[in-house]
Structure formats: structure tokens, C-alpha cells
Amino acid sequence: MEIFSSYNLIIEACLILILSFWFNHLAKRTNIPAVLMLIGLGLVLQYAMKNFVQQLPDFFPILEVLGIIGLIMIVLEAALELELRKDKIWPILKAMAVAALGLLASAWVAAWILHTLIPGMEMANAWIYATPLSILSSAIIIPSVGGLTAAKKEFHVYESTFSDIMGIVLFYFLEGQLNPTEAQSPGIFAGSLALTVVVALIASYILIIIFQQIRSQAKQFLLIAVLLLLYALGKKLHLSSLIIILVFGLVIANMKLFFFGPLKRFLKEERAKQIYHELHIITLESAFVVRTFFFVVFGITIVLSSLFSVKVLLVSLLILISIYAIRFALLRTFVGADIRPQLFIAPRGLITILLFYAIPAEAVVPGFEPGILLFLIIGTSLIMTWALIRNKKKPATLIDELEDEFELREAAYEEDEDPDL
Template sequence: MTSYGILIGLSLAVILSYLFNLASRATRVPSVLLLLLTGIGLRQWADYHDYSLQVPKTVLEIFGIIGLIMIVLEGALDLRLSRDKVPLIRRSFFAAALMLVAQAATIGGLLHLWLGASWQTCLLNAVPLVVISSAIAIPSVANLTGEKQEFIVYESTFSDILGIMLFNFVDQEDFYQGQGLLTFGRGVVLIILVAIASTVLLSFLLGRLREHVKFFLLFAFLILIYSLAKQLHLSSLLLVLAFGLAVNNADLLLGWLRLRTGWRSFTAEDLAPDLHQLKNITAESAFLIRTFFFLLFGYSITLASLISWQLVGQGLLIVAVLTGLRYLYLRYVARTDLLPELFIAPKGLITVLLFYSIPAQHVLGDVSENILFVVILLTSLLMMVGLIISHQQQTEAIEF
């Protein structure tokens, strides 16, 4: 394949992804699902023509990490903090936390009964299957309005952050010992301090840099801090959320700082001219990275490996358990609406990233990329159904 051939392919991928976004708004079919199926189709075409192209896991991980950062940042840049939002934030946090623990324990228990592996190994393999993917959830609820959209954005973001924290906790060598909780607690305190310091630094750079090229420099700093924190096994996604919230709510936070400390290094007015441009560039970057990640992940899956009733049955069982537990929580604990919240718990980018992060000694051969794909596919279809039903109900309410 020539250089121009590669450029043609990349350009067509971006154009196709944009068309999928337009189709998703009209049909409620998640654009991510269309990208995955396109990737599988490309793999079938390549196999038919005896064209061999292996996608290294490292490449998928790099796209996934950058995509996750951009998508969470994009979601955080759309959230406004206010006193009346505190109940919503609290409700979404507890929904993410309780669901994560309950679903991970249940799926881990099923794996333990099925395979007889250790609890630590089963929990490590269960966590990727239960974390809600903000990479899919946030773009998919763009047509929702008000509290429903904000709840899903907060819940999916909290699920990503808490899922990584739970994964790191279970992955500790002293997981079974009393020291494990102490080590985890120190990590939480440390990442909060890092998040505060990095947010101040990045906000200062955004407000003070006057060079024409500065947003990708800002992204480079953000990815650098994220990666360094990740090397220390910290839940570094928290600092991405903190930075996005701080920039979009600079008037509130800087006003509070001036009131408490008298600090006047820069003001919200310094950030205002760049905020709109930052949102646009972040959204464009998230779209681009998401496009190539899900195309490559779909390409890495062979259709022949998916044609298995046992595999489909395992995926259906996992999704049924996850949906049943979510129903019980929303219906009897949270006592909130079921539509579309019950159905919007997709798995995706974060699921793949955490799965690839499982240490070799804890890998279960029976829990493979194929099961991940089936779970991602089924949860995306459920989300599509929920969005279609919710849209129909909104249309009927407007007509009457």
C-alpha cells in the first residue's frame, strides 16, 4: 500500500465516522457500534484478499488512553457547578460507586464459581466488564436535555474514575492484607493533591500563554501529568475531570480563592477568550481519536471467533446480570426514572483499556477479547433501545 493509499484510507475513515454521527442522531444507533461493525467488515475484506495487517495492542492502548482523556475532558468542559447541582452530583456518584461494587462482586463471584480461580483474579477480570464507558455514553446522550443528560455524564465519568481506582486496589500485591486499604487510601489522597496542583498549573498556562499554538501544548502537559500519575498507580483520570470542571467554572473557583486567600494571579476573564476554542479543539480531538480506536478494535476481532453460541450465551448472561442489578438499584434504592437511565450503561473504551492492563498472572483464558466485544455490542444495542424509547416518549409528550 502506498503513502497516498494510506492517506485515502484515513480520510475515508474520518468522513465515514462523521456520517455515522449524523446517522446516529437520526436513528439513535450509536456511532461507536457502527464503527466497530465497520472495523469487523474491514477485517473480513482483508482476510478475503489475503492482506495481513496486525494491530499491536500498544497502538490500541495509546489511542484508548488519549481518547479517554479527551472524552472525559470534553464532558467536564460542559458541566457547570452550582449549589443546586449538589444533589445531582451526589446521586450520580453513589449510583456509580454502588453499581460498580455490586456488579463487580456479582460478576467476580460468577467467574469464581465457573472457573474456580482466585477471588483476586476473578475480580480483576470482572471490573472491566462493569465499568460504564464515558467514551460511548457521553456522545450518545447529546440529544438528551437537562438533568437526565447531566446525570449520565456525571455517572459515566465517575464510573470510569472509580473503576480505575477499584482495579488498582484489587491489583495490589497485598490485596488480601490489611495494608492494601491503607495503600489505597494514601493513593487517593495523593491523587487529589496532584489534581489540585495540576489544575492550578494548567489553568495558569491556559490563561497566560499568548502564543498562537498553545492548546496542544496544554494537552501535552495534561497527558504527561496523567501518564506520570498512572505510572504511580494513581487514578489519574480524576485530574482530567478536575481540570475540565475548574476551567468551565473558573468564575466560581477563582472567586472563592480570592475570597479565602486574596490570590489574584489571574481572573476568569483571562480564561474566557480561550474557553470556547478549547472546547471545540477538545471535541474535534475526541472525535478523531474515538474514530480510529473503535475502527482498529473492530478490525482486531475476527468474525469467525464470534460465531459461537457459548460465547453469545456468556455475553447475554453477563449483560442480563448487569442490567438486573441496575434495575434493582434505580427502582428500589435510588427510586428514580428507569428510562433511559436503565439502558444507558455501555461498555467500551475503558473496558478494553482495563482488560489490557490485567497482569499476565491474572489473565483468564476464558475471558477473552471476544467476550468483551459481545458485551460492548449488547450494551450498545440496549442503549440504542433506551434512547429510541425515550425519544418516542418525548415526542408523544410534546404532541399532547
């Protein structure tokens, strides 16, 4: 157990963070997602540790905590970048429609495949298994689309964020239906969502008003601690807690929009902007750290032998085909003909893993192979990598160059003028 001594753990954690930082730079040059490199690092560490200890410790509790914190940080990070303006309404609605329809259609087809091919898989259980497999990973998408045009990058940020939120809401709604005594009707569930939004708005106003009065320099982690507390309490009260995080991020990122009329007098704009900028930096840094350790620990827990199965290969390939067929139909309908590389940017990642491990005991089907989960995560990430590399090599047309020039000029103008909604 010498490798798990205090100083060795510190050394190992620091080396992992340094490698992760290097992986991010390598990902920008090669378009290979840093997540795949982190999972690969975890696999290497798994086999290295087996040479020093007879049995590896149970990493699941660490994975679960890292996943929850990572999920909160990623949603907050995405919300802080969502700008609500009149000219953004159509892109937001379009991305929301693609995310919602893509989630439901992909989950329905995946559930049918699992129900048909996995022994003992009832349709109710199949929907619970299929939902995590149908959620886009903002943890992978957002850091990977920086090289795309502003409009395409914006679409992916909106779409992946909405997919995260809707997927989690759908998963816990389906989970609640397993117990007839606790099951909620769609109307009651919608009412619970509306209540969560109201609570989130009130909490957001209170937090901004209070924290802009605090002059201490060490208030950002206090704010994050309060948000984590609200999330955990919301879960205990069976609310859709992630919406609290999303709403708070939207309010502080678009404070002029939300502090209107009589509420304007409660906003100290300069201090609130300082809170926003500091929170944005800390959230980015925290999300990087948590994401790093989550995927490395996940790599340590992977059983590679689960991939070598004909059934795993068949089920995974059918689900993969359905993902991109559904995505093609939706993008052609809502976006038009210019759907590359968006068509192939549909990776599964952190939330898929987190929700898979959150499947309740009464819904677990022994015949389901974990290799399906791993195959889809690796498969969708590799397809995205191929699409981004191919897009990077594609020669720019005159229209592309003019569009990029226009986007740069528009961004510069907005920064100077700071127009309101």
C-alpha cells in the same frame, strides 16, 4: 503491503474520518450508536485487508496508545461540561452513588459468575476481569443522550464520568493486590488518592495562571501536551492519573468557584474563559478523531468466531441480566419511578476494552473467551439503541412539554445572569 503505503494510509485515514462524521449524523437520526458503526467498519476493513495481505500487522500497540489518549480526552471533555453549583449538589451525589454502587455490585456478581463458570478462574482474577465489564462507557453514552431531557442527560453525563474514574481506580487497586510485596492497604490507597487530588489542584492552579499569560495562538495543544505529560508521569509514580485530568477540567470549567478569596487576584477572567472555550472545542475534535480510530482498529482486531460458543452465550447473558437487575434496583431507590430510558442506558465500550488489554500477564486466565467482552459491548449498545428509539417515538405528555419549557427558560436565564455558586 501496498495498502499500507504512505499515500494509501492517508487516503484510508481520511475516508474513515469522513465516514465517522457521517455515522454521527446517522446516529442522531436513528439512535444507533456511532460506535457500533465504527466497529462494523473495522470488521469490513479486516476482511478486505485479508484479501491483500497474508497476515495482518499487530495493531495492539496502536490500540493501546489510542485508548489511553482517547480515555484522557473523554474524561477531560466530560469534566469541562460538569457545572458545580448549589442546585447541582444533589444530582451529582445521586449520580455518584448510582455509579459507585452499580460498579461494585455489578463487578461482584460478574466475578462470581466468571469464578463459577470459567475453568481456572480464581476469585482474585475474576474481580480483575469483572471490573472492566462493569464500567459504563462515557464515550458511547455522552454522544447518545442528546435527545433526552436536560435532567436525564445531566444524570448520564455525571454517572458515566464517575463510573469511568471509579472503575479505573478499582481496576488498578485490584491489580496492585496481585503482588503481595507491592500491595497497598485500603488506607494507603485512599491516602494516595488524596495526594493525587492535592497535586492535581496545585497543578491546575499553576497551569491556568501560566497559560492565561501566554499570548500565542497555538497554546491549546501545548496545554494538552502538558496534561498528557502529567498523566504519564502520574502513572509512573503510581498515582491515579486520571484524577489529575478530571480535577483540571473541573477547575477551569468552574474557575469562579475555585479562584476565591486571595486567589481571585491571580485570575484574569476573560483570558481564562478564552482558554476554556478553545480547549473545549479542541478536546471535542480530538476526542472525535481518537474515538474514531480506536473503535475502527478494535473492529479490525475482532475475531468473530469467538462469539459462536455456548459458554460465551451463557456467561454473557447471565452478566447482562445482572447488569440490568442491579441497575433497576439502584435507579428505583435513588431516582424513583421515572427510570426509562435510563434503565437501559448502560453500554460498555472504550474503557472496558482498554482495561481488558491491560490485565497483567500473571492474572490472565486462558479459559476466558474474548467473545464475552465483544458480546457485552454489542449487547449493551443494542439494548441502549432500542431504548432510545422507543423513547424517541413515545408521545410527549403535557408534563414533559412543561418540563422542557422550564428547562429551556432556566438555561436562558443562567446564560444571561451567570450566577455564582
